[in-house]
Amino acid sequence: QPLWNLVRTNPKTGEHQDIHQSRAVIALPAVSRDGETIVMFGEGLFTLPVDGGQTKQLTFGPPGQATLPAWSRSDDAIYYYRGRSLHWLDLETGTDELVLEDFHWSKQNWLAAHGSKLAYRIRSRWPGRARSVVHDLESGEVRKFDDELLPSDWSRDGRSVLGRRLGDYGLLLCDAETAGCEPLMDDGEEIYGAMPRWSHDETRVFFRRALPDKPGYADIWVVSREGGQAERLFELGPYEPLNFFFAVAHDDTIIWPRVGSRGNPEIWMTRDWRVVTGP
Numbered sequence: 001q002p003l004w005n006l007v008r009t010n011p012k013t014g015e016h017q018d019i020h021q022s023r024a025v026i027a028l029p030a031v032s033r034d035g036e037t038i039v040m041f042g043e044g045l046f047t048l049p050v051d052g053g054q055t056k057q058l059t060f061g062p063p064g065q066a067t068l069p070a071w072s073r074s075d076d077a078i079y080y081y082r083g084r085s086l087h088w089l090d091l092e093t094g095t096d097e098l099v100l101e102d103f104h105w106s107k108q109n110w111l112a113a114h115g116s117k118l119a120y121r122i123r124s125r126w127p128g129r130a131r132s133v134v135h136d137l138e139s140g141e142v143r144k145f146d147d148e149l150l151p152s153d154w155s156r157d158g159r160s161v162l163g164r165r166l167g168d169y170g171l172l173l174c175d176a177e178t179a180g181c182e183p184l185m186d187d188g189e190e191i192y193g194a195m196p197r198w199s200h201d202e203t204r205v206f207f208r209r210a211l212p213d214k215p216g217y218a219d220i221w222v223v224s225r226e227g228g229q230a231e232r233l234f235e236l237g238p239y240e241p242l243n244f245f246f247a248v249a250h251d252d253t254i255i256w257p258r259v260g261s262r263g264n265p266e267i268w269m270t271r272d273w274r275v276v277t278g279p
């Protein structure tokens with residue numbers, strides 16, 4: 001049976017270190033605002049120290065019921081999808097509250113959060129009706145971004161949202177108040193990539209570029225938030241194309257899920273369960 005590995009990679013050396021292994025899927029790792037704790041999902045939501053150690057299960061129920069966690073960048077709370085609704089989980093008190101009904105990843109996705117403010121993409125079956133918004137849960141105000149943004153990461157001060165443009169993979173830095181967006185630049189040229197993430201001090205932006213001639217692998221790059229010379233750091237992989245989300249820890253190490261490694265050699269036995277019907 002294959003093993004899923006949660007890996008941390010040193011951005012200066014490219015050295016990989018496995019910090020957690022699981023037979024269940026490890027998906028969508030996200031890091032707390034202090035950069036010390038990871039939340040991820042598989043058969044439920046779990047947390048784990050960024051240096052490795054004991055996991056803590058946060059949700060219980062059927063596999064696939066609790067998915068896609070997004071850590072609020074203003075506090076120690078997690079937003080997550082539960083069935084067809086959005087929930088809020090306070091890790092300090094254990095409080096779990098329903099936030100929005102009729103909120104499902106197939107329609108509202110690419111969620112990023114800062115306190116009571118959410119940024120996400122709303123899909124639509126009708127051409128021209130899809131949009132990306134900032135949703136203030138306290139006031140109920142919904143403001144549309146002026147670009148086709150797929151949100152990725154919110155700054156800790158709540159002022160800026162990182163994302164990429166739908167379609168051409170242009171990286172964008174957006175004002176959370178005005179919803180205006182500007183491209184990240186590399187010596188006067190717009191930068192293209194995916195999954196932009198803040199460095200821990202938020203002076204730089206990490207992002208990935210897929211390798212077309214090497215499916216399941218990607219390069220990690222970094223650039224100043226003010227623009228400048230983008231720098232290639234290292235190659236990551238293998239990963240599942242639909243599950244390559246990475247996070248940035250307190251020391252700017254990259255946290256990511258690696259799949260495809262072979263598990264330990266083991267012999268398993270199953271009983272021959274026979275279904276008997278009738279009286």
